[in-house]
Amino acid sequence: MTNTVPEINSLTGTADSGATPATITFADFGLDPKIQKAVSEQGYNTPTPIQAQSIPHVLAGSDLMGAAQTGTGKTAAFVLPIIQKILRHASSSASPARHPIRALVLTPTRELAVQVAENAASYSKHTDLRAAVVYGGVDMKEQVAILRNGVEILIATPGRLLDHIGSKVANLSQVEILVLDEADRMLDMGFLPDLQRIIDLIPGQRQTLLFSATFSPEIKKLAQSYLRTPVTVEVARQNAAADTVKQVVHMVASADKQRAIMKVLEARTRQGLSRQCIIFTNSRLGCARLARALERDGIKAGAIHGDKSQGERTLTLDAFKSGAIEALVATDVAARGLDIPSMPCVINHELPFNAEDFIHRIGRTGRAGSKGDAIALVDDSEKRLLDDIERLMKRKLEVAPLPTVKTEPGQTSDPFFYKPYEAGSAPKAATTDAVNEKPEEKKVGITPAKPSVGALLGGFKKK
Numbered sequence: 260m261t262n263t264v265p266e267i268n269s270l271t272g273t274a275d276s277g278a279t280p281a282t283i284t285f286a287d288f289g290l291d292p293k294i295q296k297a298v299s300e301q302g303y304n305t306p307t308p309i310q311a312q313s314i315p316h317v318l319a320g321s322d323l324m325g326a327a328q329t330g331t332g333k334t335a336a337f338v339l340p341i342i343q344k345i346l347r348h349a350s351s352s353a354s355p356a357r358h359p360i361r362a363l364v365l366t367p368t369r370e371l372a373v374q375v376a377e378n379a380a381s382y383s384k385h386t387d388l389r390a391a392v393v394y395g396g397v398d399m400k401e402q403v404a405i406l407r408n409g410v411e412i413l414i415a416t417p418g419r420l421l422d423h424i425g426s427k428v429a430n431l432s433q434v435e436i437l438v439l440d441e442a443d444r445m446l447d448m449g450f451l452p453d454l455q456r457i458i459d460l461i462p463g464q465r466q467t468l469l470f471s472a473t474f475s476p477e478i479k480k481l482a483q484s485y486l487r488t489p490v491t492v493e494v495a496r497q498n499a500a501a502d503t504v505k506q507v508v509h510m511v512a513s514a515d516k517q518r519a520i521m522k523v524l525e526a527r528t529r530q531g532l533s534r535q536c537i538i539f540t541n542s543r544l545g546c547a548r549l550a551r552a553l554e555r556d557g558i559k560a561g562a563i564h565g566d567k568s569q570g571e572r573t574l575t576l577d578a579f580k581s582g583a584i585e586a587l588v589a590t591d592v593a594a595r596g597l598d599i600p601s602m603p604c605v606i607n608h609e610l611p612f613n614a615e616d617f618i619h620r621i622g623r624t625g626r627a628g629s630k631g632d633a634i635a636l637v638d639d640s641e642k643r644l645l646d647d648i649e650r651l652m653k654r655k656l657e658v659a660p661l662p663t664v665k666t667e668p669g670q671t672s673d674p675f676f677y678k679p680y681e682a683g684s685a686p687k688a689a690t691t692d693a694v695n696e697k698p699e700e701k702k703v704g705i706t707p708a709k710p711s712v713g714a715l716l717g718g719f720k721k722k
Contacts (some may be wrong), residue, residue: 283311288318288341293385296366298339301381307332308494312705314340317468319546322489324482325470331494337364337468338378339440341561342385344389344436344466349387358389358409360431364438365417365457367445368592369394370576375440376414381716388412391431396418396569403428405692417445417453424460431460436468439485441476443471447613451481458485472622504625506633508645508658513638516608523606523634524558524586525664534558535579536604537590539620541611549608550588590617599623607635614651 285298285306306314309327317340327333341362351358364379366372370407376392383390390412396481399422406413406428413420413429423429437458439445445454467486471478475492482489512520522548541544544563550562561575561584578584580599591611605624611617617635624631635656637645649655 264270280665285339288339288343290313290339291346291386294339294346294382297382297384307336309333309492310339312492312494313337316490316492317341317466318343321470322466322486324474324489326472326474326491326493327470333470334378334440335382337440337470338375338382341412341436341438342379342383342386345388346386348411351387355407355409356412360413360429360434361411361433362413362436362438363431363434363457363461364412364414364440365420365445365454366414366440367416367448367450368441369396369416369572370592371441372414372416377413379412383412390414393419393423393570395422396572399426401424404485406678417457417637418451420457421453424457431457431461434461434465436466437485439471439481440470441472442469442481443475443615444472444619446477446481447616473617475615484651492643503630504621505630506621506635506656508635508637508656509661510658511636511638511661513640516636516638517549517556519636520553520586520606520608521556521558522661523604527604533603534585535602536586536606537584537620537623538586538601538606538608539611540588540590543590543610545609546588550586553586553588557584558582561583562588562590564590564646565592565593577689591620602631604632604634607633610635610637610641610646610648614644614647617648618652666705 283306284304288306290298309325309331310333313323313325313333313336317337325333325336327336345361348361352358364372364375366375372392372394376390377388389408389410391402391405392414393406394416395418399419402419402423403426406423415423422430424431424711439454445451467489469478469482469486469489474491478506509519509523520617524536527534538549540549543566546562546564550560553560561578563572563575567575575587577586580586588608602624607617607620611620621633624633635645645656669693
């Protein structure tokens, strides 16, 4: 079932090279001028590797399995060709019947759903296509109104979509393209039965695109069930973190981890680096407790986890993006779909039980060419989990002592912070002109720190 990626008009390059030929631009894909205008308005000209290698295949109508590290622009890799392929259905008619769902994108989390929807709204802004997003945790009434008005591109989490299908508000009988985004995460979260129910309602004659950060045996089995002779595109080493991420492990007793976080942040401050970081925990209760404890220690902290309402999560994310919160303590609900450009640091307060989740967590830093630091605090009980992670990544992670501060004036002893945290080495924003998953949105008026009312309610208005 796995095919190598052939050359299509010399656009695809080498499937596993991770490089984009310098001569390729978005104009080479033959996108409609309305789409090209939306891309150009954001100041982007050169596609990322996953975009360069995927877009021609999607435009050609092939089913596709796409693997890429987070932060490489894979959202635009399917959003742009989807808009191109269904543009023939665009209608200025106000009749809902003229706007059936033509493309369905399924995602595992609310945050990722909103991100994809913002991309779809940005790139379709000059067309008559309508995009909307539906997810749980908010009142269904506003989403119902949007769906009844008709949308061509629907982004949804599986559970909420089934709610709307049950209410006979969403009809999938005219879907032409199905996207399973972060398919590995959907399997981890137990969405397979929901996926099966949804896919059974979609016409068999469809194009299916599956995107995942990793191609586990379970994902390959899923692809065999839902995809037909798919093309496989892999633009990065499988099960690897970005080269721009500096990783280190600190062996710390469980009871000392909170103090260890304070030492890490103090060391970053001494080096003139930002204290902004995402701290991952495994449980909702532990997440809330750690955020409160950091607040007591003088760190501006906030928590985001599954027990928080969508409104609470949005407000916390807004505060984090604006700098009002320095430390965002999160469960794996934030490991995917959360894109903050130039995030300087990720700290694993606890190692995840699933080794692949470690890659997604540290993928929140070192995005789009920026540099970042990933720090893991590991106690003796987590050594087995660390072994699993190292086997998956096929490398040993550096183990170093925590930074310490000597009492003599002007003297410090930082046996780790010394290298990744050298003065002047703070992560800088990427200067690439490639379309990535979020940086471009600032240029089209979608401000991550202040989501529109439509984003909160499940719809997006064109600018």
